[in-house]
Amino acid sequence: MPDIRTVNVTRYAAPLREGGSLPAIVEADDGFMYVLKFRGAGQGIKSLVAEFIGGEIARLLGLKVPELVFAQLDEAFGRTEPDEEIQDLLKASRGLNIGLHYLSGSVMYDPALAHTDAFTASKIVWLDAYLANMDRTARNTNMLLWHKELWLIDHGACLYYHHNWSTFPEQAGNTFAMIKDHVLLPEATQLAEAGEFARQALSVEKIAAITDAIPGDWLGEYDGETVSSTRKKYFDFLAQRFHNSSGFLNQAINGGK
Structure with missing residues (x-):
């Protein structure tokens, strides 16, 4: 069984505008930064399933993939976000999302x-x-x-x-x-x-x-x-x-x- 940690997202650091899913760099309660993929994004929950399956099978093949974590978004998270598009995304993504360890400097x-x-x-x-x-x-x-x-x-x-x-x-x-x-x-x-x-x-x-x-x-x-x-x-x-x-x-x- 894959050993996947669950973290709580504590801070929205910056959006990543590449692609249509609007991922973001966030900080979690373990002190690490992650690239977060949101369940409420346009590609939907199926993209999170694909992210998880793809990353874990790649790891079995000995390929390097950033650590995957299940990332919990609290109901109150993002209420102070001034960007309405991002705030709507955060509201739609309450619950369990997926994060990849942020490879700073890559x-x-x-x-x-x-x-x-x-x-x-x-x-x-x-x-x-x-x-x-x-x-x-x-x-x-x-x-x-x-x-x-x-x-x-x-x-x-x-x-x-x-x-x-x-x-x-x-x-x-x-x-x-x-x-x-x-x-x-x-x-x-x-x-x-x-x-x-x-x-x-x-x-x-x-x-x-x-x-x-x-x-x-x-x-x-x-x-x-x-x-x-x-x-x-x-x-x-x-x-x-x-x-x-x-x-x-x-x-x-x-x-x-």
């Missing part, structure tokens, strides 16, 4: 200036094909360089199939054509080795531990579903996709074709 990964070793690049491409992550392109890499190491951030766009919930289960066997736009695909020359590594690093039991750890109230707002049935759909999707990984892996090896 810089966005630029493929024109940085180089990634082939095996790491291949593991990241495998991860993003597995999770159907449409958001790791040259335009928006969602990777940081911090202390000369590559860190993965922002997995909220993973599992994009779940935004069409009625067809979500049947998408598990799909390939992922958008992998052709992945920023690291040109450097991912060890995809077969990365696929074998992933088969050893992951398991149905580990996938179940991750889906079991998704907060129940994140799963209670899906149309016509109970928390347990929603949780099972995520597990079934990820387990089936893992078993059928040769399809999306071969597609990535062939450049997304």
Whole structure:
């Protein structure tokens, strides 16, 4: 079971205007700063589920991801916020949100200036094909360089199939054509080795531990579903996709074709 801490947000420090989800840098009662993803943002709670699943599976693959925490927003939090848009977002996000440890001094990964070793690049491409992550392109890499190491951030766009919930289960066997736009695909020359590594690093039991750890109230707002049935759909999707990984892996090896 992933060991995820829960913190209480104590201070809204600054908004991050990148993207449509309006994340923010906040301080929590443990004294650390986090990039907070809000349940009340336009992308909704499903983006928090994707952030959690994506980050924890990346960690199992030995990739660097900032610590994830469950971040509680108190009902009174943000009442003194002067920006009406931000105040509305805070009001809509009362309860449990998700935070990533803030990597102070990090810089966005630029493929024109940085180089990634082939095996790491291949593991990241495998991860993003597995999770159907449409958001790791040259335009928006969602990777940081911090202390000369590559860190993965922002997995909220993973599992994009779940935004069409009625067809979500049947998408598990799909390939992922958008992998052709992945920023690291040109450097991912060890995809077969990365696929074998992933088969050893992951398991149905580990996938179940991750889906079991998704907060129940994140799963209670899906149309016509109970928390347990929603949780099972995520597990079934990820387990089936893992078993059928040769399809999306071969597609990535062939450049997304």
